[in-house]
Amino acid sequence: MQKRNFEHLFKFARDLTVDAGEQIRTSFQKEITVDFKENRSDLVTNMDKQIERFFIKNIQKSYPDHRILGEEGFGDKITSLDGTIWIIDPIDGTMNFVHMQRHFAISVAIYHNGExxxxxxxxxxxxxxxxxxxxxxxxxxxxxxxxxxxxxxxDAVIGVNSAWVFEKKRIKEGIIPHLINNLRGTRSFGSAAIELAYTASGKIDGYISLRLSPWDYAAGKILIEEVGGKISTINGDPLTILTKQSPVFAAKPGLHESILKNFLIK
Structure with a gap:
């Protein structure tokens, strides 16, 4: 992809994202429709759907050859990494959006031939x-x-969902509590995108989740790697945007390797 098109694509994506954010802020004064997907803690609202459709409509108009992977399922079925793919979470942290109107984010990533x-x-x-x-x-x-x-x-502060402390199905029992006991502290913001952005900006030192989809981490991965941070599965394996759900661990360089070696890989 030529640099000129690269810069134009960024400006287009940025403007779309800011416009979508304004639509969401306007909705604060309106009644929203709330439903749930697999369970009552997995919420979706009319705004999640509206924002994803907004992105898809504008992307298809300006870049008809691009494909789109969106959380709400209005985009394409992605089976290969060929070409240019947008990965969109219209509202990451929907429960926070519904209950607090705080600590939620729009997450947008663009990958070209898998990069x-x-x-x-x-x-x-x-x-x-x-x-x-x-x-x-x-x-x-x-x-x-x-x-x-x-x-x-x-000395590290790590973002982690407190529910993972009691999780037994997806990770060997005791590993997460053992890690937590050796940290300075933990935080939980209820939005993977925000916690990955906080990791990239140094507001927290890392983030761990046992179950994320590509739209949760695709943008954060790019941010973190651009500032020298590390992001992988909790086994140290590379992440792929074709895997529906993955355990994800991101942290500062050095810290990432230390936690993997001493706490996560057994």
Whole structure:
């Protein structure tokens, strides 16, 4: 993909994301329709669907050869990484959107032939736009983020869902509590996209989740790698956007390797 088209594509994606955020903020004053998917904690609203359709309509109009993978299922069925693929979560942290109107984000990633080239995470309520362009670094509201440095496990604050402490099906019992007991602290914000953006910007030192889909981490992966952070499965394997659900671990360099070796890989 030529650099000129690359820059135009970023500006297009950025403008779409900001426009979508304005639509969501406007909805704060309106009644929203709330439903759930597999269970009552897996919420979806009319705004999730409206925003995904908004992206799809505009992308198809301007880039008809691009494919789209969206959480709400209005895009394409993706079976290969060929070409240019948009990966969109219209509202990551829908429960926070419904209950608090805070701590949720729009997550948009663009991959070309399997390589992440553009990532945007928009904290809608705060109007904070985290973004990265391959090879150009990561930014928060046009301020370039510094490269991440290493930190000791005992000084680290990691984002983790407290429910994972009691999870027994997906990880060997006891590993997560053992890790938590050796950290400075943990935080839980209820939005994977925001927690990955916080990791990229150094607000927290890492993030771990035992179950994420590509639209949850695709943009965050690009941001984190552009500032020198590491992101993988909890076994240290590479992430792929074709895997529906993966355990994900992201952290500062050095810290990522230390936690994998001493706490996660058994």
């Amino acid at each position: 992440g080239i553009i990532g945007l995470i928009y904290d809608v309520a705060q109007k904070d736009l985290y973004y990265a362009v391959k090879g150009q670094g990561a930014f928060l509201n046009d301020r370039k983020l510094p490269a991440l440095g290493s930190i000791d496990v005992g």
